[in-house]
Amino acid sequence: MIKVEDLxxxxxxxxxxxxxxxxxxxxxxxxxxxxxxAGKSTLFNVIAGVLPPTSGRVFMDGQDITGLSPHELFxxxxxxxxxxxHEFASMTVRENLMMVPGGQTGETIWSTWLQxxxxxxxxxxxxxxxxxxxxxxxxxxxxxEKAGNLxxxxxxxxxxxxxxMVDAKVVFLDEVGAGVNRTLLSTIGDxxxxxxxxxxxxxxxxxxxxxxxxKLCDPVIVMxxxxxxxxxxxxxxxxxxxxxxxxxxxxxxxxxxxxxxA
Ligand SMILES: Nc1ncnc2c1ncn2[C@@H]1O[C@H](COP(=O)(O)OP(=O)(O)OP(=O)(O)O)[C@@H](O)[C@H]1O
Numbered sequence: 001m002i003k004v005e006d007l008x009x010x011x012x013x014x015x016x017x018x019x020x021x022x023x024x025x026x027x028x029x030x031x032x033x034x035x036x037x038a039g040k041s042t043l044f045n046v047i048a049g050v051l052p053p054t055s056g057r058v059f060m061d062g063q064d065i066t067g068l069s070p071h072e073l074f075x076x077x078x079x080x081x082x083x084x085x086h087e088f089a090s091m092t093v094r095e096n097l098m099m100v101p102g103g104q105t106g107e108t109i110w111s112t113w114l115q116x117x118x119x120x121x122x123x124x125x126x127x128x129x130x131x132x133x134x135x136x137x138x139x140x141x142x143x144x145e146k147a148g149n150l151x152x153x154x155x156x157x158x159x160x161x162x163x164x165m166v167d168a169k170v171v172f173l174d175e176v177g178a179g180v181n182r183t184l185l186s187t188i189g190d191x192x193x194x195x196x197x198x199x200x201x202x203x204x205x206x207x208x209x210x211x212x213x214x215k216l217c218d219p220v221i222v223m224x225x226x227x228x229x230x231x232x233x234x235x236x237x238x239x240x241x242x243x244x245x246x247x248x249x250x251x252x253x254x255x256x257x258x259x260x261x262a
Pocket of ligand 1: 037040041043
């Protein structure tokens, strides 16, 4: 469980996150939505150790993880997808996956020279794991493709694949659907659900596509002006007056209402 208590992140005098408190339950796929500039990405960045908070605390399973580096959080199984360095364009999809775990014996020249057998064994294990990941994501056919040639949606799948190479526990996905076509978005959605159900991943997903959020996420947390405005099931949230107002602004909401009544 991730618990965020009264989190603030200010930029100069501007309060991007302004006292947000929320809980991401273990085993959930929690949606995080809100109008542009609501503070969602900043909140993600603070939780994931990319930005220090101005004040407030973040706990993971009861342990205070406020201000830990992305690297430390990575080793605890908490990651924001872009923490996993972006794909290496000239390497194949499989090689990109094999790069993730890091710390293999083969990383220093001396050990390369002295421990060839061990390195070969580690490589074989990594290759096997990468192939399992590709199978799970239904993209085995892309194993030898250069990562730079993948479409936007396939790159998102590769990002999910990277989380599987390190057996992540809690994954923060920022705008997973941006620029992704419908078919691939549904493949990505399926992969998220299966990782959640079959591998016990907890997800927190920022996404503007409400169909995607409604299909995948429970609960949905709504942020506006740096604070949590509402939380609940997707259908409740979409009926919530305060949420509609935060998205549309009162003026626009009244205009739509007037037009509907006319
Ligand atoms: N490094 C920064 N310096 C100054 N202001 C920033 C910085 N990062 C974010 N902000 C501001 O903080 C506010 C919240 O930004 P953030 O990206 O967290 O919102 P968001 O809810 O993720 O928006 P979107 O849905 O458009 O991505 C915005 O007004 C943004 O301009």
